[in-house]
Structure formats: structure tokens, C-alpha cells
Amino acid sequence: MKETEVAIMDTAQHTPHGANAEAIVATDLTKCFGEGETKMTAVDRVRLVAHFGEMLFIVGPSGSGKTTLLSMISGILRPNKGTVTVKGADIWHLSKDQLADFRLNTIGFVFQDYHLFPRLTTAENVAIPLILKQRDWNESIGEAKKMLEIVGLRGRSEILPVKLSGGEQQRVAIARAIVSQPEILILDEPTASLDGDTGKMIIAFVKEKVLNASRCILIVTHDARINEYADRIIHMEDGRITGLDKGTE
Ligand SMILES: Nc1ncnc2c1ncn2[C@@H]1O[C@H](COP(=O)(O)OP(=O)(O)O)[C@@H](O)[C@H]1O
Numbered sequence: 001m002k003e004t005e006v007a008i009m010d011t012a013q014h015t016p017h018g019a020n021a022e023a024i025v026a027t028d029l030t031k032c033f034g035e036g037e038t039k040m041t042a043v044d045r046v047r048l049v050a051h052f053g054e055m056l057f058i059v060g061p062s063g064s065g066k067t068t069l070l071s072m073i074s075g076i077l078r079p080n081k082g083t084v085t086v087k088g089a090d091i092w093h094l095s096k097d098q099l100a101d102f103r104l105n106t107i108g109f110v111f112q113d114y115h116l117f118p119r120l121t122t123a124e125n126v127a128i129p130l131i132l133k134q135r136d137w138n139e140s141i142g143e144a145k146k147m148l149e150i151v152g153l154r155g156r157s158e159i160l161p162v163k164l165s166g167g168e169q170q171r172v173a174i175a176r177a178i179v180s181q182p183e184i185l186i187l188d189e190p191t192a193s194l195d196g197d198t199g200k201m202i203i204a205f206v207k208e209k210v211l212n213a214s215r216c217i218l219i220v221t222h223d224a225r226i227n228e229y230a231d232r233i234i235h236m237e238d239g240r241i242t243g244l245d246k247g248t249e
């Protein structure tokens with residue numbers, strides 16, 4: 001085989017959609033809060049790489065900067081220093097419109113407390129990202145129902161979230177986060193409000209049904225019971241990365 005052919009094959013393996021390609025690269029990422037005497041560094045020069053096809057955990061005690069880190073990676077909170085590159089694009093140098101588009105199309109976010117709208121049915125909750133993209137209402141509800149089936153909530157599309165258990169509400173939140181097929185899925189303490197078994201079931205479910213070669217999943221947790229599902233674990237303390245488990249970048 002000619003050298004050029006080898007080079008082309010090598011590039012092909014690193015296209016953004018191939019497993020093991022870099023999905024997120026954060027370098028020197030830093031966020032401070034407060035001024036003067038009360039100034040504190042919530043995230044301190046963090047470097048991390050997350051790949052397509054992997055479920056990466058970020059673990060650390062409460063207050064260690066996990067949510068702040070996720071907010072900067074997902075385009076919600078502007079860092080003081082450092083860069084976040086997602087699929088090769090430096091997200092904090094995008095225009096306002098491009099950043100909004102990135103948040104809507106590339107990232108799916110699941111919050112600890114689900115953040116479901118109590119007066120909307122489960123299908124309407126799941127359809128919100130599609131409605132925001134100006135998709136037809138009926139088409140969006142149809143798509144939402146398909147997602148609810150995927151997360152095991154078939155036949156529960158017309159009810160209000162309050163009628164569901166915590167685990168079921170978390171599955172609605174996951175369905176809403178994946179309805180627009182984001183390549184990056186971010187879950188912030190997804191098991192914090194669930195009992196141990198339900199929490200494990202949710203994470204096992206996400207790994208089996210939601211993770212694929214062209215998707216990258218980041219999970220922030222301080223729930224050690226779910227560590228067994230991680231492909232890799234990054235440890236955080238006082239805003240800094242203090243260690244890596246299950247292989248390194
Ligand atoms: N908007 C904010 N204003 C001031 N301090 C904040 C803000 N957000 C987070 N912090 C502080 O930054 C530190 C890290 O917080 P956070 O990222 O929420 O940690 P974790 O998610 O690991 O519990 C904490 O000390 C927290 O009080």
C-alpha cells in the first residue's frame with residue numbers, strides 16, 4: 001500500500017463521527033466567581049478529552065466544580081480562560097447564533113431535578129426541542145412518542161409528569177435530551193434524586209440504548225454505585241482534575 005493511502009485511511013479513522021475520535025477537547029479551562037477578597041476559582045486550568053463512543057464520568061465531592069465545568073463545555077457559561085473545542089469547533093469563538101444552534105443541535109442536557117414542565121404532558125415535554133426548531137407540532141409530538149417508547153414509557157405520553165415516579169421522570173428528561181439526536185449528551189447528577197437500584201437501571205439503560213459510536217456521553221456524579229458503567233472516570237477536587245481511572249487519554 002502506498003504511503004498516501006495509509007495517510008488517507010488514518011484520517012478517515014479520525015473523522016468526527018468515528019468511534020474514538022475526539023468529541024470534546026477542553027484545555028486550560030478556568031472559571032472564577034466573585035471579586036477581590038471573595039474571589040474563588042471554581043474550575044482551575046482543566047484539561048480533558050472525551051471521545052465519540054465513550055461514556056465518561058466526572059466524579060468529585062459537592063462544590064468541586066463539576067457543574068461549572070459542564071456549563072462551560074455545553075456553551076452555557078463563558079470561561080475566564082481556556083478553550084472548549086467540540087467536533088473541532090472552538091465553541092466560545094462562535095457567533096451568538098452559532099452558539100445557540102450548537103446548544104440546540106449538538107448538545108442534549110439532562111438536569112438533576114429533571115426540569116420537566118408540570119403543566120405539559122410527557123409527550124409535550126419531550127417535543128419541546130423540536131418545537132423550538134420550528135418543526136410541525138403534530139410531527140414533533142409523533143417523534144416525542146417514539147422517544148418515549150425507546151425509554152420504556154410507551155402509552156404514558158398523555159399524562160402529566162407528576163403522575164410518574166422519579167425514575168420515570170428522569171427517563172422523560174432523557175427522551176427530551178435525545179429527541180433532536182444530539183451527538184453529545186450531558187447528564188448532571190442524573191441519579192441524585194433516585195434510589196440506588198433505579199439509578200443503576202437508568203445508567204445501564206443510557207449505556208445500552210443511548211450510547212453509540214457517534215455519540216459521546218458525559219456524566220457528572222458523586223454516586224459511586226454507578227461507577228461500574230463508566231468507560232473512563234475523571235476525578236475532580238477543588239476545581240482541578242486529580243486523577244483518571246480505567247485508562248487515560
Ligand atoms: N454562579 C455562581 N456564583 C458564585 N459561586 C458559584 C456559582 N456557581 C458555582 N459557584 C461556586 O463554585 C464552586 C463549584 O460549584 P459547582 O460547579 O456547582 O460544584 P459541583 O457541581 O461539583 O457541586 C462552589 O464553591 C460554588 O459555590
Ligand SMILES: [Mg+2]
Pocket residue numbers: 066067068188
Ligand atoms: Mg453540581
